[in-house]
Amino acid sequence: MPQGKPDTVPDDGLTTRERRRQPVLAVHTGQGKGKSTAAFGMALRAWSAGWPIVVYQFVKSPKWKVGEEAALRALGRTGEGGAVTWHKMGEGWSWIQRPGTERDHAAEAAEGWAQVKRDLAAEAYRFYVLDEFTYPMKWGWVDVADVVAALRDRPGSQHVVVTGREAHPDLVAAADLVTDMTKVKHPMDAGRKGQQGIEW
């Protein structure tokens, strides 16, 4: 229920309408649930707006996010909204046709980021989810200054959401919208493991 009242009006010569159309760089970080989930929820709006969407999953997972992937791909197939593209690291990025081989994760993350940069330069999509991209940044697999510069200086009207814990301070500084998902209570605290249909 935010009432949409800005605290200040910037002296940028833009009209409100122009400001509304400015692209957003968002970061979902913190120890709690909902970082990726909220990014995929934002993709629903982007789909509805007819925007081409791309998801880059930057961390190999035994469970991936199969439910979200199936749902967003199904939405893309309806043809009623934006097209949906989904790339996964760790099983081989989809633009490199050699899936399933065991590979070096650092090199693969760098390849993924290089493709994101090409996509941004080409304005290939309107809405990007760089899922768990904070980890390659943290682990030194990509250059933080290069990432921040490419995201900050991206052309056109491309919205980007980066998810993952411990977002780099330079990324936070460059972002327009930063939310920390803070864990208050989790079923695992009470000895419950991941819930089918909820966690995967």
Place this chain on the structure above:
Amino acid sequence: MPQGKPDTVPDDGLTTRERRRQPVLAVHTGQGKGKSTAAFGMALRAWSAGWPIVVYQFVKSPKWKVGEEAALRALGRTGEGGAVTWHKMGEGWSWIQRPGTERDHAAEAAEGWAQVKRDLAAEAYRFYVLDEFTYPMKWGWVDVADVVAALRDRPGSQHVVVTGREAHPDLVAAADLVTDMTKVKHPMDAGRKGQQGIEW
């Protein structure tokens, strides 16, 4: 990247498999973005699992959540996953066929909650989003003890997500999973208003 290691194992006589199938009561609260958005993201997984989904929007909004509604309804229509039902307060709940009339919001919230109770008792759905339901609870439009008891004692395997700021402590106490979406930075701080395709 949670590793799925519970801190303790409960002495409840259940197997891990049984615990994984226990239904979850989740609360997304806090001042930041992503409370509803993450709930709709969770609905993607529920849809993919083939679960019937229902959304109750408990606060009338000039913008509603048209993108999310359009996307989830489109998913429901694919027939590939779970069915999707969407109810809105303020334009007349969809089970009451008299939309568009100006009505008393407190009475309408109480009607909405009465329907949620009937749905839970009938096990009508597997995944519920009670969107912005913290406000009717806060404003005294529904009885907090009644809400907590009905949610806590719901039969079968029904997952419920409640969203909104300032969740009542009794709701937090009853929930399995509570995340506080904490605002770190928002475009409005820099004088930018809501972003088309991002905020609505």
